[in-house]
Amino acid sequence: MKELKLKDNAELRKLDSKSLKEELVEKSKKLYELSMKKNLGELKQTHLIKALRRHIARIKTIARENDYNIG
Numbered sequence: 001m002k003e004l005k006l007k008d009n010a011e012l013r014k015l016d017s018k019s020l021k022e023e024l025v026e027k028s029k030k031l032y033e034l035s036m037k038k039n040l041g042e043l044k045q046t047h048l049i050k051a052l053r054r055h056i057a058r059i060k061t062i063a064r065e066n067d068y069n070i071g
Contacts, residue, residue: 004030004048006055009062017068024059024070027052 007023015023031052037043063070 004052012062020059020063020068021070027056
């Protein structure tokens with residue numbers, strides 16, 4: 001998972017709403033890129049998509065816990 005450079009929960013909880021939003025946008029773009037590569041048959045490490053989806057869910061959960069409205 002080092003290819004994705006995912007932050008752990010403790011690091012995510014230290015971020016403010018703007019930083020969480022930036023992290024969410026960045027990882028959403030990366031998820032789109034990986035999905036397109038998978039559809040084209042260029043992605044060998046398909047497990048990265050699942051890991052990235054879970055990371056995005058973690059970001060959204062932390063945002064909701066802190067009452068941040070990041071979408």
